[in-house]
Amino acid sequence: MRKLSINKAFMLLEPGPVVLVTTADKGKNNIMTISWHMVMDFTPQFALLTGAWNYSYKALVKTKECVIAIPTVDISRTVVKVGTCSGSDTDKFKKFGLTPLKAKLVKAPLIKECYANIECRVTDHIKKHNIFVLDAVCAWIDNGRKERRTIHAKGDGTFVVDGHTINYRKLMLPKLPAGV
C-alpha cells in the first residue's frame, strides 16, 4: 500500500461503491459492509449512515475512528458475507481470511486485500439521523493491483460491477477541485 494524496481520497467514494468499514475497540477488530455513505467535501469529508442495529456502531461512537476500505469485484463474495454476519460472535478478519494492517493515524486496521484504504476520524454524530461525519486523515492505495473494478449494491442482493470509463475532463475542467 502506498500513500495516496489526501485530496484525491474523495475519488474513492464519489462513485458510490460498496465499502468495508473497520473499527477497533480495545484491540478487537471488526468489519462492516456498507453502501450508505456519501462525499460531503473534497477536503475530504464523508457521511456514513449506521445505527445501533450494527455491532460496529458502539466502536464508532466510542473510539471516533474507522477505516473505509474499498474492495474490488474479486472479493465481492467475501464482502457480501462480511455483511451477513455480526462482529458480536464472529472474528470477521479470521473467518474470511482478511489481513489487518496497522494504520498510521487511527487504531482501526487497514484491510490488505482491499484496493484502497482511508483512515477516518469521526468529527460529528448526527444522532437524530444516524449520520456519522468523518474527516479522512490518511489514504492508501495498492497501485500494483490489476483488478480495480468496484461493486455497487442494487439493494436486492444483486451488485453492478464497474464497466468502462468515459472521459469528460475537458468539459468539467472549470469545476474540478485542485490536484485531481
Added chain:
Amino acid sequence: MRKLSINKAFMLLEPGPVVLVTTADKGKNNIMTISWHMVMDFTPQFALLTGAWNYSYKALVKTKECVIAIPTVDISRTVVKVGTCSGSDTDKFKKFGLTPLKAKLVKAPLIKECYANIECRVTDHIKKHNIFVLDAVCAWIDNGRKERRTIHAKGDGTFVVDGHTINYRKLMLPKLPAGV
C-alpha cells in the same frame, strides 16, 4: 413512465449513480447534477448534500420539494453539461432539450429522458452540514427503455459506466428488505 413501487425506489440510489435533481420555484424549473447523495432508509429516505453555491439550493429551501431523476449513459454528456452551467442564467430544460413532465405529488418536474424519477419532499435541513433529508413520496420508471446503465462520477471528470451484474440474492436473503 410507469409507477414504481415506493419500497423499491431506494434501489435507484443505492448503487451511487450521478443523478439530476429538479426543482420548481414560482413555475421556473431548474436542474442540477449531483453525486453527493446517499440512502438513509428503505422507506425510502435519502440525504442530498448541497449548499448556497448551487442555484437550486434556494428553491430547495423554499419549496421543500424536488425530483431525483436517474439518467443513463446515453445522455451522460448532457448530464455533465447540466452540471457545468447555472440556472441563474440558463433554462437548462430548453438549452439541453430535456422534457419536463408533470409530477404527481410535487411541483418539481420529472425528466422524460431519464430512466427513472423519484418525487421527494424535504423533511429536514441540517444546515451545519448542508444536508437535506428527503422522503421519497412517488417513483416512476420507464420500463420500455433498453439503455439502463447509469454512470458514476470518479471526481476527476471521468465517469464509470455500469458493467455486468452479480447475483448474491441467496447469500443476502435474510438481510433484504420486504418487497424487493
